[in-house]
Amino acid sequence: MTISTATTISELKSKLTSWRSAHQTVGFVPTMGFLHEGHQSLIRKAASENDRVVVSIFVNPTQFAAGEDLATYPRDLAQDQLKCLEAGADLIFTPHVSEMYPSGFNTYVTTSGVSELLEGKSRPTHFRGVTTIVTKLFNLVQPNKAYFGQKDAQQVAVLQQMVRDLNQDLDLIVCPIIREADGLAKSSRNTYLSTDARQQAVVLFQALTLAETLISNGELKTSNIIAALNTHIQAQSLTQIDYIKIVDPTTLQDIDNITTDILLLLAVYVDQTRLIDNKLIHLEA
The missing domain is CATH 3.30.1300.10 (Pantoate-beta-alanine ligase, C-terminal domain)
Structure with a gap:
């Protein structure tokens, strides 16, 4: 079994076109890479419920504030590809920053209420980056279902509100936290x-x-x-x-x-x- 990779939006759309023409359902797992068992559990769930599974691997700069770990965030694309293959993904989307945020990009998706508490207080620009990139990815992939982990509980609440308020046409599936043997949440x-x-x-x-x-x-x-x-x-x-x-x-x-x-x-x-x-x-x- 092999897995396809797309690095540009045009490549992604080309891959998706044949699936849609065959009326195949698409599950989507957005990630920032450096995948672990928690991510794989989402991919497996998606594979069990859809004909095809797309995984995005993109370290999204707009959800990092100045002084946070954008530059040092762990990356290992070769290992990620193996983990995606093991878990049953069909396509990996790995765009460059310039592909997602081309010159002149100046449109953002913002939410109010749940995004302003907790993580939103500690990291005030974080959720604007999350909702913007997830909306862009939803628009590109157009999945039937998208899968997120309960570990990022506030992110889940923010995205549920976004999907509801903007009438985004998909089901958002929340999956349990995967932990190490001693209980530490995988991250x-x-x-x-x-x-x-x-x-x-x-x-x-x-x-x-x-x-x-x-x-x-x-x-x-x-x-x-x-x-x-x-x-x-x-x-x-x-x-x-x-x-x-x-x-x-x-x-x-x-x-x-x-x-x-x-x-x-x-x-x-x-x-x-x-x-x-x-x-x-x-x-x-």
């Missing part, structure tokens, strides 16, 4: 972690588990839960908390007292690497 940025930082990074998963335990034991005041998680995370020597939030899963608005299901979101620096994680916690009756 391309995990490669930045030193040995000591990698050992301490598991504290994010431990904090999610601690919160679930506290809630199941009857602690429903979010300030008490957040205080306990703060203490637990800060006990590690290399950690610095960006935020710990307990929010409504749909609106991402803060909750003071838990009366229904909640979404717990973490953003923590472990040494110099910023990691995020989350868990949807169900309130038992």
